[in-house]
Amino acid sequence: MSKSVLIIATLDTKGVEAAYIRDGLNRLGIPTTVIDTGILGEPLGIVPDISHADLAEFGGITLQELQNSGTRGRAVERMRTFVIGKVKELYDRGEVLGAIGMGGAEGSVMSAGALMQLPIGVPKIVLSPIASGRHEFGPLVGTSDMLVMHTVIDILGLNNISETIYDNAVAAMAGMVKHGHVLTAPGPDKKYVAVTMLGNTTTSTMAIQEELEKHGYEVITFHANGVGGPAMEELAEAGQFVGVIDLTPSELVGKLIGGIHNGGERRMRRVGALGIPQLMVTGCVEFMVFHTSSFPDEYKNRPIYDHNPEFALVRLNTDEMLQVADYLADCANQSTGPIEIIIPTEGYSIPNVPGGVFWDRAADAKFEERLIAKTSNDIWIEKLPMHVNSREFGVATAQRFISLLNQETN
Secondary structure: OOOEEEEEEOHHHHHHHHHHHHHHHHHOOOOEEEEEOOOOOOOOOOOOOEOHHHHHHHOOOOHHHHHOOOOHHHHHHHHHHHHHHHHHHHHHOOOEEEEEEEOOHHHHHHHHHHHOOOOOOOOEEEEEOOOOOOOOOHHHHOOOOOEEEEOOOOOOOOOHHHHHHHHHHHHHHHHHHHHOOOOOOOOOOOOEEEEEEOHHHHHHHHHHHHHHHOOOOEEEEEEOOOOHHHHHHHHHHOOOOOEEEEOOOOHHHHHHOOOOOOOOOOOOOOOHHHOOOEEEEOOOOOEEEEEHHHOOHHHOOOOEEEOOOOEEEEEOOHHHHHHHHHHHHHHHHOOOOOEEEEEEOOOOOOOOOOOOOOOOHHHHHHHHHHHHHHOOOOOEEEEEOOOOOOHHHHHHHHHHHHHHHHHHHO
């Protein structure tokens, strides 16, 4: 089969719309493969290239067994697994130019899960009415470079509004197919270093960037918001970086304690397994992050920093800081490559300064003692009397990282 753009939809309710998108792409000379993720009914106004029965068979069951999964949620989850596997298989066989997924809640989540299997640079668009308001974007985007288009109206029939949106989605896909490109492996003259950052560590990150550029390295920054860290780790596993400076490993706080910046179960464990140089810094490890609109009552008596109108930061207590220290030490101890830890003793974030709302030197000192005590003796830990977000700390961190790289090559 030649390469084509996949169109993924529940065709028992979105068949007419999928056909409109298919025909639009075909008119522009782009071949398509339509995949039906509908569970109950038959396709409306379209014949799929890969039917819902085909997907069920791919998953090792019959369509009837899928339909009798017990609950709607169970059936949707099984179909989601099947279409994810099918898209991955098609891409691995070299048959995918790009993909468009469409649907309401269940349909868009199923198709988005499949599109997330496609590497960075492979065009991917999700069309959904839930790409709006206060809906979570994680299920629609993951760590991918997804283009998410809000359909404005629900997906039910063709009209002037829906056709305008679908035409633009078709044009966007055609443009990306014809003029975009897939992420490639770095060339021999490219030396990329990954750095995690937040607004609380921007100044030091900029200094790191400037200093590393003097030595021929390019910095790739990742916003440590619960997605950036895992995305960085995925790209590290794909061989994009010569090393990592985890300047802002704050996403582990979301995993361990709470908050919306949750990097997941494997945060900070994946890079160490690769054997590449890694520098850990204790940036922003003393707070949780919450939406101001959904701030938990249990934390209202804690020190709170209003980061911006959307997000509020909450200071960790001593016991929670010790949990963070244990986790950091365990991640460092399991690393198979060159690794060092730097601790900025004059503050881990902007509000963590003398007189600042997060300044708690006693708690931070206990955290540092615990981290040092739990970390293997053969891992170098350096305490610098600087603030994490100072230019001087960024320069010192970059220089320490250069030294770590040189140790690996010697």
